[in-house]
Amino acid sequence: MEFSAFGQKFTRHAGITQLMDDLNQGLTTPNTIMLGGGNPAAIPEVLAYLDQQSRQLVKNGDLLKAMANYDGPQGKDAYICALAKLLSKELGWPVGPEHIALTNGSQTAFFYLFNLLAGDFGDGRKKKVLFPLAPEYIGYGDGALSEDHFKACKPTITRLENGLFKYHVDFDRLEVGDDIGLICVSRPTNPTGNVLTDEEIMRLDEIAREKGIPLLIDNAYGMPFPNIIFTDAKPFWNDNTILCMSLSKLGLPGVRCGIVVAPPAIIQAMTNISGIINLAPGSMGPALTLPMMENGDVITLSNEVIRPFYQAKAQQAVTWLQQAIPLPQFHIHKPEGALFLWLWFEDLPVHSQELYERLKQKGLLVVPGHYFFPGIEDGDWAHSKQCIRLNYAQSEADVQAGIKILAEEVLAIYQAP
Ligand code: PLP
Known part of the structure; x- marks a missing residue:
């Protein structure tokens, strides 16, 4: 074949x-x-908490409702509203439902975003996704329609006490030309456990703004949930940031629920892609975790x-x-x-x-x-x-x-x- x-x-x-x-x-x-x-x-x-939540869902009929209906292509409305409220309350971000879309896991979101913002622009221009610090997440590497889609920079390596070391973005060597359509970092980083400092994130934000391209921060492990972060780094989002979150590391990788927080134009684009490729994202993760987003148990x-x-x-x-x-x-x-x-x-x-x-x-x-x-x-x-x-x-x-x-x-x- x-x-x-x-x-x-x-x-x-x-x-x-x-x-x-x-x-x-x-x-x-x-x-x-x-x-x-x-x-x-x-x-x-x-697990005990999620078990109790899922029993409740069966009991009150919401499980059946979730399974028996499509959500919209942006994702379950009530869930998106609850997330917007949670992010505004916990982090003080001016986020409304127009800033949020759900996907079938972050991996799906990366595929949409990498190909939406980089690749072939149809007029002879080609753009790439820039990872300002490699090592970076293995799951990004093959998520592009075109070859030669990614560019990465080596880090500086700081040797610390007790046999530890830490990577930093090497801003002296970081070049962001017109061939870059998106800057992408995971924070905390998979595979290294690194957390880019607030200064590093602010400098990347500045560079992205200067170039008129978004900064994607993959927050799969970050704040406010699941909060697997051991430094006091501040969460970051503004009107030029695409923040990707997920229910996976909260303990629910099987429900395949990713959350994108981004400017409305990006959310609208994601929604349209989602309609074509998925009709709608899955409903089970949102149904199961809606109460914990509303009552703050997730925090x-x-x-x-x-x-x-x-x-x-x-x-x-x-x-x-x-x-x-x-x-x-x-x-x-x-x-x-x-x-x-x-x-x-x-x-x-x-x-x-x-x-x-x-x-x-x-x-x-x-x-x-x-x-x-x-x-x-x-x-x-x-x-x-x-x-x-x-x-x-x-x-x-x-x-x-x-x-x-x-x-x-x-x-x-x-x-x-
Ligand atoms: N982003 C990072 C940095 C990850 O390590 C992972 C999974 O290991 C994901 C995203 C994947 O998330 P999801 O399960 O929502 O596709």
């Missing part, structure tokens, strides 16, 4: 596909230690349960890792948020793909770091082949067992003659 150019592009075995395959394999193969994917942790209090759960849970786990995993791998070449990105630790093995004698494969053989799944550099043109950049991402949010037993396998393998690799 012959596939079109679209077919050829989207049937490739992309990094994100490998990640989702591994996640599935982890779920279906007993004894695999799954520290690879981005599945949120099963937090008992969160309490995020602040009092979700954030402390992840913060404690991150600190614990850092301690275990540093005890298990006492090498001067081993560095961990300062964990400032999200579900991951980003491990840098400086001068690693093998490629991160090989390390990944060796670990997989031993029953440990992680994600090799080289996938997280979409748009970086320097294929020889050693740093991009020396890192892996580890999901620290799984059970203590799994994290400890995974660290043991990792430490044995890494020590053997460095010590090999």
